[in-house]
Amino acid sequence: MNILKFELKKLFLSKMLLFLLIFCFVLNFLVVYSQSYYAENLEAISDIVSKAGVEINENSLTKLQKLYDEELEKLRAFAPLAAQDMEESGGIDREHYVAGVRDYEYKLSIMELLINDGTEALQNDRMVTAGTLLLEKYASTDNKLLKLMYGVEAVLVFDNDFSAEYFAPSSAVDMHSKMLGNVICVLIIEMMFFAMFITVRSCTFEMAEGTHFLVYSAKRGRKIQIDKMTASLVTTAAVYGLLCIFTISVFFIMNDLKEFLFVPVSSTMYGSVFTTLDLNYSELICICLLTGLALSLIASALTYCVCGFIKNPFGAIGGFILLQAVCLLATNGMYSEDISLFDKLLTASPIGLIMNFSIENKVPQIVTSSLFCVTPNSIPLFEIFTVIVWILICLLCGKLSERVFARKEL
Amino acid sequence: MLTVENVTKKFGNFTVLDDVSLEFENGVYGLIAPNGAGKTTLMKMLATLSFPTSGKICYCGDDILKLDEKYRDVIGYLPQQFGYYRDKTPKQYLKYLAALKGLDKKESDKRIDELLETVSLTDAANKKMRKFSGGMLQRVGIAQALLNDPKILMLDEPTAGLDPKERVRFRNIIASLSRDRIVLLSTHIVSDVESIANKIIMIKDHKILYNDTVKNICDLLDGKVFEMTLNESDITEFEKNYHILSQKIEHNTVTVRFISDNGEDEGAQKVYPGLEDVFLRIYGDDVI
Structure with a gap:
């Protein structure tokens, strides 16, 4: 415990960590900023939805209609009042007048859209539509095949178990997609590299400082590498946590999605894009972030394995990148329409999961390009399968690396 | 142990x-x-x-x-x-x-x-x-x-x-x-x-x-280590015949410490060998 404390201190006090952290904060801010297309729109939508309720039912539609009528009344009252104001002030404030009318019109158009959407949803349940469409498509198949292709949950959709409908304006769905796709993708990629740098620094620190003779001849000996790896994992998790808190906070501050966080993803599903688990957006974001954490820790563990074979820090970085490049080559098959099971298994790597983000879904209305988004090519719960497989690979390689390092000439 | x-x-x-x-x-x-x-x-x-x-x-x-x-x-x-x-x-x-x-x-x-x-x-x-x-x-x-x-x-x-x-x-x-x-x-x-x-x-x-x-x-070199004072001009010739361990220059003379396997030379004084003498004898050119 004492040694671990020292190792953690070494990492947390390193200038490299601070530099990388600042770099990632800036990068993530820019990514979030560049993705925030509907900030104003979302603010207005959230305001309306917070008053009417996010779930579509008779009650919420009535509230929405009432809000619409009130807003319309306000608009009707605004014009004469504005004219009166202008008269009193002795001039025509055209800008104020136009902006005011636009504001009301804007709100009214959003309400109109939500009312139309809600009414349509109530009349024609989307889940049934989705089920019917797919049933038509796979009319000749039975449920076994559907289960194999889309997972158990997909079959539940057909059984019409998802009865609740939620308001899901396209801007909210789009922004959730940006969060689940682009933002989390950037977060995971940078964290994999961050984890690699942290681990390389920790595991090759003594070699770089020339203190390896003293450190490895002490009682703890070469087993200190285990403490160094533990420290790397803890640091990686802490840094990931910090980056997540920062990035997610910035994203949700810029994009007012609080009303849509607990909307089930399935309620906005059309066609053939499914999330394997029936989660709401906040749960989906959490599980994607947890997968990101697992991938970061796997990256750290893999780097530890490489460091067991290669003493030089640059060599270790090269080794890690080479390993990722090999995995990247193995993901080639994932783009083909007719992917075999073997090809699917080859894509089950951390880099494969990241590549998964870039696959264009055929029906991109929902959560395009994100983790836990099942495309016809992927294995159900592919992410969890990949994480488990790579944890096992890391454990095996870690043991091997430990043995090699224990017999290494220093 | x-x-x-x-x-x-x-x-x-x-x-x-x-x-x-x-x-x-x-x-x-x-x-x-x-x-x-x-x-x-x-x-x-x-x-x-x-x-x-x-x-x-x-x-x-x-x-x-x-x-x-x-x-x-x-x-x-x-x-x-x-x-x-x-x-x-x-x-x-x-x-x-x-x-x-x-x-x-x-x-x-x-x-x-x-x-x-x-x-x-x-x-x-x-x-x-x-x-x-x-x-x-x-x-x-x-x-x-x-x-x-x-x-x-x-x-x-x-x-x-x-x-x-x-x-x-x-x-x-x-x-x-x-x-x-x-x-x-x-x-x-x-x-x-x-x-x-x-x-x-x-x-x-x-x-x-x-x-x-x-x-x-040190006993390995006992009886083989000597010290002698020479003129500075004679040192080159002396070096050809003996394995010089050290030399100290004072005014125009040089006090040399050397090894002789052939016994005591005229004017040379036998000294007890030190570990450094043995070291220089054994490693010879390796240490230069």
Whole structure:
């Protein structure tokens, strides 16, 4: 415990960590900023939805209609009042007048859209539509095949178990997609590299400082590498946590999605894009972030394995990148329409999961390009399968690396 | 207690040590040989940083590689070149190494204070090591080797960078420590070990040449070492006939110390050989 404390201190006090952290904060801010297309729109939508309720039912539609009528009344009252104001002030404030009318019109158009959407949803349940469409498509198949292709949950959709409908304006769905796709993708990629740098620094620190003779001849000996790896994992998790808190906070501050966080993803599903688990957006974001954490820790563990074979820090970085490049080559098959099971298994790597983000879904209305988004090519719960497989690979390689390092000439 | 049994160490096709066997009991052992003779390799093997190609090293009858932590718990090692954390103070650095050596916090704090006092670094205990001179760093190195009160103390070129006063102080520390432990002192500076070593180990051509007391080794040249005063102009001719060990120029004369296998020359005075004389005789051109 004492040694671990020292190792953690070494990492947390390193200038490299601070530099990388600042770099990632800036990068993530820019990514979030560049993705925030509907900030104003979302603010207005959230305001309306917070008053009417996010779930579509008779009650919420009535509230929405009432809000619409009130807003319309306000608009009707605004014009004469504005004219009166202008008269009193002795001039025509055209800008104020136009902006005011636009504001009301804007709100009214959003309400109109939500009312139309809600009414349509109530009349024609989307889940049934989705089920019917797919049933038509796979009319000749039975449920076994559907289960194999889309997972158990997909079959539940057909059984019409998802009865609740939620308001899901396209801007909210789009922004959730940006969060689940682009933002989390950037977060995971940078964290994999961050984890690699942290681990390389920790595991090759003594070699770089020339203190390896003293450190490895002490009682703890070469087993200190285990403490160094533990420290790397803890640091990686802490840094990931910090980056997540920062990035997610910035994203949700810029994009007012609080009303849509607990909307089930399935309620906005059309066609053939499914999330394997029936989660709401906040749960989906959490599980994607947890997968990101697992991938970061796997990256750290893999780097530890490489460091067991290669003493030089640059060599270790090269080794890690080479390993990722090999995995990247193995993901080639994932783009083909007719992917075999073997090809699917080859894509089950951390880099494969990241590549998964870039696959264009055929029906991109929902959560395009994100983790836990099942495309016809992927294995159900592919992410969890990949994480488990790579944890096992890391454990095996870690043991091997430990043995090699224990017999290494220093 | 500590035995090196038929150890051979090769790096590829190059043999560094060939069939080396040694036994160490409590006392000071001076390992002397020119640079590149394999002293550091032997030390590294004793510190488990390197492994014999064949043969084994045993502590109390057990292979040190099998003893692992148990063995490293009883050793203290000062490498020839060791790094340090520039932004840390000696106290912080020693605390880290004490943790690696398995000392608990309370015990290590006390021990570190004692050792910093021993190596005269109390005043610099909280200064960053980036500002330290070579001698100060070497003293930090000596302190870390003593942290766990080792039963086997291995010091590779420990006096490098120390001034004469520090050297004497260091020798005294070693002499006092050697009563109840093995001290292995590797050096190519003969005077460092001559006065304190119980036994001298000399390596030549990858093998152990001598493993004996200072006296027995010096006796090898007894009756063969002489001193003589010559004119400066005669020295060139003299060099052709004798193996000169040292020469001291005073005014127009030169006092030479030399080896003669043919007995006493006219004007030469027989002197008792020192360890340095033996060293120069054995390694000859290797040391030039």
